[in-house]
Structure formats: C-alpha cells, structure tokens
Amino acid sequence: MTARLHRDFFGRSVHAVAPDLIGATLLFRGVGGIIVEAEAYHHTDPAAHSFGGETKRNAVMFGPPGFAYVYRSYGVHWCLNFVCEAEGSASAVLIRALEPTHGLAAMRRRRGVKDPRLLCSGPGRLCEALGIIGVHNGLALDRPPFRLEAPSDPVEITIGPRIGITRAMELPWRYGLKGSRFFSKPFKGAISE
DNA sequence: TGCCCGATTAACT
DNA sequence: GTTAATCGGGCAA
Numbered sequence: 001m002t003a004r005l006h007r008d009f010f011g012r013s014v015h016a017v018a019p020d021l022i023g024a025t026l027l028f029r030g031v032g033g034i035i036v037e038a039e040a041y042h043h044t045d046p047a048a049h050s051f052g053g054e055t056k057r058n059a060v061m062f063g064p065p066g067f068a069y070v071y072r073s074y075g076v077h078w079c080l081n082f083v084c085e086a087e088g089s090a091s092a093v094l095i096r097a098l099e100p101t102h103g104l105a106a107m108r109r110r111r112g113v114k115d116p117r118l119l120c121s122g123p124g125r126l127c128e129a130l131g132i133i134g135v136h137n138g139l140a141l142d143r144p145p146f147r148l149e150a151p152s153d154p155v156e157i158t159i160g161p162r163i164g165i166t167r168a169m170e171l172p173w174r175y176g177l178k179g180s181r182f183f184s185k186p187f188k189g190a191i192s193e
Numbered sequence: 194t195g196c197c198c199g200a201t202t203a204a205c206t
Numbered sequence: 207g208t209t210a211a212t213c214g215g216g217c218a219a
Contacts, residue, residue, distance in 0.1 A: 041200070047200070048200085049200075071200085073199070073200065073201055074198095074199060074200095074201050075199090076201065076202070077201050077202070079200065079201080081200085094200055096200085122201070122202070123201075124201050124202060125202075162200075163200085164199090164200055164201065165199090165200055166199075184201095
C-alpha cells in the first residue's frame, strides 16, 4: 500500500496511465484525495492542446513524462494534467475529479463551499481546492509539493466519452472510479472494465 | 494589432 | 435549459 508512483509509471501510453490513475491518491502540499475521474489526450488527438504542435503554453507536454502541465481554461480556471509516454510524444492525462480525503478544511476555505462533493468534482474546482496555479506548470510529480500514491486495492473502472470538448467527442477516453459520487458529471453510456 | 475561441464554472430562467 | 465571466493562444491582416 501507499506505493509511490515513479517516473516509469508515466512513461507508458496515456490509455494505460489514465485508467491506472483511477483510485490513486493525489496530494499537493498534503491536500488532496483519491483520483476518481481522468481523461486521456494524445497529440494525434484533435482535442489535445498539443495537436497543432509545440507552443509556449503546451511546451511541458512535449517534455519528458512525469511532470505537471497546468494551463488556464476559459481565462478563469486552472486545469492539471500529467505528462505521459516519451519525450516529444506530447500526450497527457487531464485530472478531472478527486474524492477529497486530505486537508478538507483548506479545500473548503479555498473553494468557499462546504459540500465535499463540490470541492474537487471538476478540473477547475480541484485546482482551486488544492491551490494549484500557473506557476506550478512543469513541476515534477514524484517530489514535493506533489505526492502520488498507487491505489491500495484493485479498483473497478468506468469508461465513457470525454466531456467539455468540441472535437473528437466520440472517443471513449474518459475513465472513472466505478460508482463514485464525486464525478464532475455522470458517465453516460458507460462501459465497465 | 485585432479578433475569435476554448479540456469551465456558477448563477441564472 | 442558457449565459456571463475573463484571458492567453493562434491566426489573419
């Protein structure tokens, strides 16, 4: 239990890493919870930021695996991704929701809500709850302030179409912890694995 | 430089 | 169900 996730873990296909992240514990400065929802993005995928090639914003995606890619969404929110595969592959997993387990008081203070289901259920919400912002773009995931631990027990995975995107919507690259009450949105037409 | 748009959220009707 | 908030990237001129 509590096996740390090392760089080798991320040096695999996003389609292997994303489901393996479900059930893992993500902490940022000791605050966080269990990853219950994630989506895979690959540079051959029209919905990925890296699809059009390397830019200043997405440069971290083109670097080595095991680092955080943080970007601003809709000019309002921050979103957290984990870079995967090999350097230059430009693929990443978007962390979409956590089940809060550590530092609930800090999360409530930052988010301004009490309901645990509103603290980290969404990519923008979880970054606000954990205090992750643009300056954390490019940080390594295997050392502080990040900490990642593998699931202590095997988990059942739910798979469905990604949400919030306008391109390649049909690709079933959204992964969830089966039965979780902390999704950003329900899984529709979900398949269990 | 100007313009449009987005891997979102919350607050509406 | 709809829409404003808000800003950097990407592209056209």
